[in-house]
Amino acid sequence: MALRTILKYPDKRLRVPGKPVASVEPALGALLDDMAETMYAAPGVGLAATQIGLALRVFVLDLQQNDEAERATGLQVFINPEILERRGEVVWEEGCLSFPGIHEDIHRDGWIRARALDRSGQPFEVEAEGLYAVAIQHEIDHLDGVLLVDRVSLLKRRFIHRKMLKWHQAAQHRESHEEPEPPGRPAL
Ligand code: NI
Secondary structure (H helix, E strand, O other): OOOOOOOOOOOHHHHOOOEOOOOOOOOHHHHHHHHHHHHHHOOEOEEEHHHHOOOEOEEEEOOOOOOOOOOOOOOEEEEEEEEEEEEOOEEEEEEEOOEEEEEEEEEEOOEEEEEEEOOOOOEEEEEEEHHHHHHHHHHHHHHOOOOHHHHOOHHHHHHHHHHHHHHHHHHHHHHHOOOOOOOOOOEO
């Protein structure tokens, strides 16, 4: 297993939509292990393949460690996810591993029914609400090349853009001084 680098906004690769996985081969398992390891190390509760520069419709999720989760999911793998049904509305303060330090209220569907393939290629369905529903929608956005900045006002978008440019400057500084990145809140 290996830690992958999580791309940070405004990296253009985050805008490349994922392609459906044609068939779930054993080789995909190594990638899924890397994604889970990278998510836990971040620390994060969700990570999409597009966030590590792979244009594939795959994400991993684990709400176990999060107090806000209405139910613990354990590690879940979603391959070629689709939302089949959506109801209601929820506003959730979301963080994203590609936007360190940024937390914004985002409007999402409050309840969803979704379908995907698991790591052995078997189809499964979930009904989700609260953070679980928010996380699935957030990760599917990533697979479509849609980011947190696309779901906020123009004013906030400019603010986030400036803040992220400063984040990259600070990251370069840390790198040249070999300082570790300060830990953040778990994000998606
Ligand atoms: Ni994210």
